[in-house]
Amino acid sequence: QVQLQESGPGLVKPSETLSLTCTVSGGSFSSYYWNWIRQPPGKGLEWIGYIHYSGTTMYNPSLKSRVTISVDTSKNQFSLSLSSVTAADTAVYYCARGFTIFGIWFDYWGQGTLVTVSS
Amino acid sequence: DIVLTQSPGTLSLSPGERATLSCRASQSVSSSYLAWYQQKPGQAPRLLIYGASSRATGIPDRFSGSGSGTDFTLTISRLEPEDFAVYYCQQYGSSPPITFGQGTRLEIK
Numbered sequence: 001q002v003q004l005q006e007s008g009p010g011l012v013k014p015s016e017t018l019s020l021t022c023t024v025s026g027g028s029f030s031s032y033y034w035n036w037i038r039q040p041p042g043k044g045l046e047w048i049g050y051i052h053y054s055g056t057t058m059y060n061p062s063l064k065s066r067v068t069i070s071v072d073t074s075k076n077q078f079s080l081s082l083s084s085v086t087a088a089d090t091a092v093y094y095c096a097r098g099f100t101i102f103g104i105w106f107d108y109w110g111q112g113t114l115v116t117v118s119s
Numbered sequence: 120d121i122v123l124t125q126s127p128g129t130l131s132l133s134p135g136e137r138a139t140l141s142c143r144a145s146q147s148v149s150s151s152y153l154a155w156y157q158q159k160p161g162q163a164p165r166l167l168i169y170g171a172s173s174r175a176t177g178i179p180d181r182f183s184g185s186g187s188g189t190d191f192t193l194t195i196s197r198l199e200p201e202d203f204a205v206y207y208c209q210q211y212g213s214s215p216p217i218t219f220g221q222g223t224r225l226e227i228k
Contacts, residue, residue: 035217045156045164045207047217060215094163102151102170103211109163 002027004095004110012089012117018082022095022110025076029053033098034078035106036069038091046091050098051078085117121146123208123220131228138195140223142186142208150187152211158222159204167206168193195225203227 008020022034036048049059051069059067068081082089092114096106122145132138142153150171156164166175168184171191181196195202208220 044221045219105154105169
């Protein structure tokens with residue numbers, strides 16, 4: 001059974017960098033797209049970006065200038081870095097596996113981790 | 120940017136009834152590039168339908184998806200108590216490559 005688990009600080013100060021890691025277990029790391037998706041409290045879902053196991057990345061243009069997603073295939077982990085955070089970046093952050101049949105769809109998700117931006 | 124608009128915002132129905140949820144795109148979306156997710160409180164979303172009409176693994180056949188162009192529909196044929204949740208549509212396409220609708224809340228009447 002594929003499992004994803006987010007880890008990282010739950011509180012980040014304004015203007016600092018948010019860093020999260022997702023550890024994948026129970027399945028192959030190759031041939032998939034590894035995604036970060038966030039959800040502000042009480043609101044909808046926003047796709048942040050993905051990294052393919054090969055290292056190819058794609059980011060949401062609205063966040064592109066502040067986002068970096070990296071991968072460590074030796075550890076079956078991928079990471080999110082979001083710089084210059086503000087209160088608007090407060091959200092539950094999910095990592096999710098994307099499989100591709102025509103499009104990219106998210107079949108396995110982490111449980112999510114709440115990150116609060118506050119001084 | 121392709122914007123997905125879901126309607127209604129909230130749908131109140133009783134168990135056993137049929138639910139019809141709509142997702143309208145601001146530009147034409149290939150029918151292969153539309154998915155539906157279910158999210159319950161405190162949980163991650165769960166993939167229900169991809170490619171507009173293909174059920175994901177383990178999804179009951181009371182869930183079905185249809186549509187093309189700019190209009191897509193998720194139908195739940197007979198509501199079970201566990202189906203009351205928030206539903207999101209998602210498209211894969213041009214920039215940004217992945218977007219979600221704002222969600223439809225399906226509540227018990």
